[in-house]
Amino acid sequence: MTGPMPFELTDALIERMLVQRAGTGLPFDLVSGIAARIDVTPQRTRGVSASRARVLLLAATIALVALGFAAALIGGLLNQKPAPTDPSSGASLVGLWLGDPIAVVGVGTSHQPVLNVFDSDLVLGGTGLTGAVVHSFTAFEEPDTLLLSATDDAIGCAPGAAATYRYTTSAGGLILTISAVQDACPVRAAALAGTWYRAAATCESGTALCLRELEAGTFKSVNLDLRTTHAEIGTYDPTFGALTYTVPDGWAVSRDSRTQLWLNPIAEHVKNPEARERSLSVFARVAAYSQADGCPTKPSTPRSTPRRTPSPRGLPGARVSTPGRSMRSRSMAIPAAGSTSGSRPAGRARVPGQMERHTRHCSSSKTARRARMASGSARRSATSSSISTAASSSSASRRPLPLRSRTSLPRRCRSSRASNSAEALEVTPPLGLEPRAAAAARMRPRRRVRQRRRGRSRGRPEVRRRSRESAARPGTRPRRGR
C-alpha cells in the first residue's frame, strides 16, 4: 500500500503560485481612479524640526546683520556719485516681454522673440537668432520716454548710438507698446517698435514662456503651433501669435503648449490650473477620424479643414473664416456682452448645433487622443449669453513666415469612439460638481466606451443598459446616433 506523494516545496513552485495569484493586466480604471482621488487630496506640508528651526533663526539673524552692514557700506559709496536717472520710473517695464516673430538679415529668424528689460539695459533676442538683436543701455527721462544707447548687439548698431522711444503700458501692465521717436540705428527701431506682452513669472512644467492671468484686451498664444503637421512635430518651434484672442477681464491662460491652449476664469485657474470644467480650449493637429487603410469611415464626415468649416458656422453667434493654405493664424474673440465677470450660469446645456459623430481613431498616445477630440475647435463649458465665440482670419503677424509643408501621418488603427468631431463646441460637466465628481465626469466617457465595448464583445446586456443609463444621466455628455 502506498501513501500520498510527498509535497516538495520548491522555489519554482512558490514563484509559479505567486505569478498565478498576481494575475496579468491592470484594472482599466485603477490609474484614473487614483488620479481622481489625488485631485481632491491635499498634500501635507513639510514640517520643520525644532532644532532645524533654531539653526535657521540663527542664520537669518546673522544674514540680517551682514545685510545691514553691506547696505550701509554700499549706500555710502553710491552717495558719492550722482544717479544718472531715476530707475523707479521704468520699474514697471522690468521683466520679460514677448513679441511677434521677427526676421533680421544676418542674425536669423525668431518665432518667439523675447525682450528682456533690466534696470539699466535691455536685450532683445530669441530662439533662432545668433545673438542679441538689440542690446542697449536704458534710461528713463520722463514717465513715458525711454532713452537708449547701443552697447553690443548683433545688428551692428554703432556703440553709443542713441535713440528716443515713447512707451505706453496697458491698465493692467501686461501690454507694452513701444514707438520710436528718434533712432540713429533704423534696424533697432524696426525690431523694437511694436507691441509686447508681459510673460508670466511661472509657467506650467516644460514651458519656459507663457502668459497667465490676463486683463481685458487682445492677446496672443505663446507656444501653440497650429500649422505643423504630425510628421513635423520633431521640428516644432514655439511660435508667438499663432492664435489671437480677445478676452474680458477675469480670464487666465491655464495651458499654452504646442497642441493646446486653455482659457479659464481666473478663479477657476487659481483653484486648479488643470481644471477643464469651465475652460475654453483650442486644440491643434486634430484628426477627425482615421484615414488609414482598414479603418471604417463615415462618408459624411469631411476630411479637410475647409470642408469641415461649415459645421461650427452653424453655431449661433459664431463667425468662422474660410481657412486657406496661406493663412498663418486665426483669431478668436470672446466679447463681454453685458458682463465682464466671465461667470456662467449653473447647469448644463447643450450648444445648439453641436455635432457628435462616431469616429474611429488611429493612434496610441493619450495626447493625440485628446487632441483628436476637436480640431482647431473651441471647447467651452456653458452657454452663457455673455460670452460668445467667434473665429476669423487674422493677419496680425507682423512678418508672416513661410508655411511648412503638410504631410499625412501613417497611423495604426485603434478602435474607439469620439464623442465630438472636429470644429465642434463641447459642453462639459455642470458647474456644481464637486472636484472629485468633476474629475470622474471627465473620465467617464472613456470608461463608458470601454464598458460598451466589453458589453458588446461579451454579450452582457446589463453592461449596455448601464451605459445607456449613464448616458442619460444629467452631467454626462449627450449622445447621438446610437
Place this chain on the structure above:
Amino acid sequence: MTQPERRPNHRWRREPKPSVEPIAPGETPAVMEPAVVAVGALPASRQVQLVMRAARGDASAFEELVTLSADRAFRIARAILGDESDARDATQDAYVSAWRELPRLRSYETFDAWLRRILVNACREKLRGRRRIREIRLDPALDQRIAGPSIAETVSDTDLLSRAFDRLDADKRAILVLHYLNHEPVAAIAAALDIPVGTVKWRLSDARAALQRALTAEGAPRS
C-alpha cells in the same frame, strides 16, 4: 572682410528651472543610486525629477509616476491579498497616501522603496480588516491525513499552495512576494520593509518554513 564671429547672447532667454542641480563633467553625483531599480524601466534621474515635481504639488508628475509603476504595485498587492478588488483598493490607498505624504519624503531617490513600504502597509491593513469581517473556514476533509487519492489528483499544486499562502500573515506574505515574485535583492527588500538585511534573511527562511507548515495544515503530505 569677414564678419567677426559673434558669441550668442543668452541673456534674453529664461530656461525652465531644472528640477535637479546639473552635475559638472567628471563630478560624482551627490545623490546615491536608488536601492531599488526604478519603476517601469524609467531612468533613475527622470524618476527623481518626477518625484521632485510631485513633491512640490505637481499632480501631473505624480500621475506619470502612477502610470509607470501602478502595474507592478498592483501585482504585488494582488499576490499578497489574492483578491482583485482588495488589491485595487490597497493600491489606490497606497498611492493616495504617497501623494499626501510626498512633501515629507526626505530622499527622493528612495521613492520606490518608500512606496513599496506604503503598499505593504496598505495590504496589511486590508488583511486586518478582512480578518475582522470574516474567517476562512477550512474544509475538514482536507485536514484529514488519510490515505486516498493523491493531492495532485484533486487540486493542483499551485491552488493548494495558494491556500496555504493565505494562512500566512501579511509580513510573511510580503517578504515572499518581494523575493519570489519581484526577484528583488535582499538589500532592496530590507529598504522596502525598513528592516536590516540580516532580519530579511531570517524572515525569509521563517516565512518559507511557515508556508511549509501551512501546506501541511492544508493537507499536503510531508516531503
